Amino acid sequence: MELRDKVVVVTGGASGIGGGLCRRFREEGVRGLVIADLNGDSAAALANELDGTGYSLDVRDEAAVAAMVAETEAAFGQIDLFCSNAGILNLDEGDYWATSSPNDVWQRNWEVHVMAHIYAARACLPAMISRGEGYFLHTVSAAGLLTQPYTAAYATTKHAAIGFAESLAITHGDDGVKVSCLCPQAVDTAMLGGTDGGAAGLDGILSPEQVAEAVIEGLREERFLILLISRSSSITSTRRKTTIVGSVACANCVGACAHLHSPDICSRAPRGQTKPLRAGHPQRLLRLLCRVREHHSGGSHSL
Ligand SMILES: NC(=O)c1ccc[n+]([C@@H]2O[C@H](COP(=O)([O-])OP(=O)(O)OC[C@H]3O[C@@H](n4cnc5c(N)ncnc54)[C@H](O)[C@@H]3O)[C@@H](O)[C@H]2O)c1
Numbered sequence: 001m002e003l004r005d006k007v008v009v010v011t012g013g014a015s016g017i018g019g020g021l022c023r024r025f026r027e028e029g030v031r032g033l034v035i036a037d038l039n040g041d042s043a044a045a046l047a048n049e050l051d052g053t054g055y056s057l058d059v060r061d062e063a064a065v066a067a068m069v070a071e072t073e074a075a076f077g078q079i080d081l082f083c084s085n086a087g088i089l090n091l092d093e094g095d096y097w098a099t100s101s102p103n104d105v106w107q108r109n110w111e112v113h114v115m116a117h118i119y120a121a122r123a124c125l126p127a128m129i130s131r132g133e134g135y136f137l138h139t140v141s142a143a144g145l146l147t148q149p150y151t152a153a154y155a156t157t158k159h160a161a162i163g164f165a166e167s168l169a170i171t172h173g174d175d176g177v178k179v180s181c182l183c184p185q186a187v188d189t190a191m192l193g194g195t196d197g198g199a200a201g202l203d204g205i206l207s208p209e210q211v212a213e214a215v216i217e218g219l220r221e222e223r224f225l226i227l228l229i230s231r232s233s234s235i236t237s238t239r240r241k242t243t244i245v246g247s248v249a250c251a252n253c254v255g256a257c258a259h260l261h262s263p264d265i266c267s268r269a270p271r272g273q274t275k276p277l278r279a280g281h282p283q284r285l286l287r288l289l290c291r292v293r294e295h296h297s298g299g300s301h302s303l
Pocket residue numbers: 011012013014015016017018036037038039057058059060085086087088112139140141142183184185186187188189190191192197200
């Protein structure tokens with residue numbers, strides 16, 4: 001997809017990765033740029049700067065998402081690219097048990113990372129299918145392909161987001177609907193909160209501008225997975241243990257479940273002790289998972 005003269009919506013567009021996408025989309029010459037965010041004031045300020053339209057929106061509210069889509073279509077015509085980018089991150093509470101976040105945190109993660117993508121697709125699909133084209137960019141995370149220690153609700157719902165994106169791509173590929181999942185590791189935004197990103201930062205920390213550049217390239221090539229690999233790798237972590245496990249099942253193209261668990265990427269150190277973590281392994285896992293997923297989504301039409 002080339003973005004010139006296109007109509008684009010970005011949720012969570014007021015800051016971080018979403019803000020970087022909006023700036024880069026404006027440079028590409030989009031015709032309509034809708035910046036939707038829970039923080040309506042920041043969305044309006046960025047929209048003012050980029051000659052876009054700011055929108056105060058809670059992506060968990062389906063009626064509000066549908067109204068925003070209808071207003072955008074009325075103002076600019078068909079939405080060409082809908083970027084579901086809004087996200088939240090909570091560390092697991094207490095002793096960092098995978099079960100320790102309360103149910104309302106799990107529910108919020110589910111609504112922001114999964115249901116919001118469904119609401120956007122539900123609102124946009126009718127017009128996209130009738131026109132025979134449309135594009136969804138879902139900001140997921142490398143945590144949706146591997147995992148992210150101590151953020152079970154985040155990592156689990158990001159996995160689910162990839163599941164929905166695959167369903168969307170597979171079911172509606174023949175309708176002309178395209179889907180990309182943006183899966184960066186650590187990015188220097190408010191979400192990272194000035195930390196080293198823990199496991200996500202093993203391979204370095206990217207800037208929102210680098211992410212936006214990769215998105216332009218990924219959209220141009222219409223890749224299902226937009227995966228960023230950072231070159232810097234001299235990261236240490238003060239986390240007491242870091243385990244990265246990736247697993248994927250793709251009966252369609254590999255004929256079996258490829259379960260990836262490499263013990264040598266687990267680094268365990270006593271609480272509070274700084275221990276250098278071996279970098280590079282997450283990237284290898286990501287590359288492998290990426291190949292499987294790309295194959296899966298590319299082979300979808302023969303299902
Ligand atoms: N920063 C990272 O290291 C990193 C890595 C991988 C993926 N991501 C993903 O990138 C996306 C953007 O995050 P970011 O890093 O730019 O963080 P950020 O905190 O800068 O941006 C998130 C934006 O989403 C908005 N938002 C949150 N809940 C919302 C809701 N209910 N409705 C509408 N807007 C809402 C926030 O107001 C904020 O502007 C998220 O989906 C995140 O999971 C981030």
